[in-house]
Amino acid sequence: MLEIFHWIENLGYWGGLAFLFVYIVATIAFIPGSVLTLGGGAIFGVLWGSIYVFIGATLGAIAAFLIGRYFARDWIGKKIEGNQKFMAIDQAVAQSGFKIVLLTRLSPIFPFSLLNYVFGLTNVGLKDYAIASIGMLPATVMYVYIGSLAGDLARIGSDTPPLDPPLQWTMRIVGLVATIAVTIYVTRLANKAIAELNIK
Incomplete structure (x- = not known):
């Protein structure tokens, strides 16, 4: 994976598209x-x-959703056959598709990759599914923030001296703590809402 990161980093302006x-x-x-x-x-x-x-996560989720809906229904159906959690999701989606997708995006208790395909088997519309992907933002920002700090720390040992003064580092750490706190709070709210829908 490190080789891929180095390759992307060396692509310059094309690095974003490659990523x-x-x-x-x-x-x-x-x-x-x-x-x-x-x-x-x-x-x-x-x-x-x-x-x-x-x-990237949204486009990948949409691609998996479409694959699950149109090309791999039988395979995905066999993988989740008998799984009570996914059966409960299917029933809940029938009543409120957008809300269920949003809540499961906010909650880490559901496997992201498999869930993309599973939603393709439900009645949720592509538009609602795509818009509800905004639920991934809190966790996305948190992990990206952590990765950013790790990257900056790694560069401290390089030949190039760090550009950030202590005050800026303090602000970054405070920002990280605040981001983690918000993510945990939002996750708890999502888990509580999911529990009330009897998706366990």
Whole structure:
């Protein structure tokens, strides 16, 4: 994975597009996106890293959704056969598709990669599914933030001296703590809402 990150970093302006492509392929291939998200933060920083990761994850999720809906229904159906959690999701989606997709995006208790395909088997519309992907933002920003800090720390040991004064580092750490706190709070709210819908 480090080789891929170095390759992307050396592409200059094309690095963002290459990162998007890698993220989309990884999402379709069930490769956990956490490492890529951290890498996005290390390479592009918080702002652009969050943008690239969110776009890549959303496009990858839409691609997996369409594959699950039109090309791999039987295979996905067999993988989730008898799973009570996914059966409950299917029933809940029938009543409120957008809300369920949004809540499961906010909650880390559902496997992101498989869930993309599973939603393709439900009645949720593509538009609602795509818009509800905004639920990925809190966790995305948190992981990108962590990756950005890790990248900056790694550069401290390089020949190039760090550009950030202590005050800026303090602000970054405070920002990270605040981001983590917000993410945890939003996750708890989502988990509570999901529990009330009897999706366990």
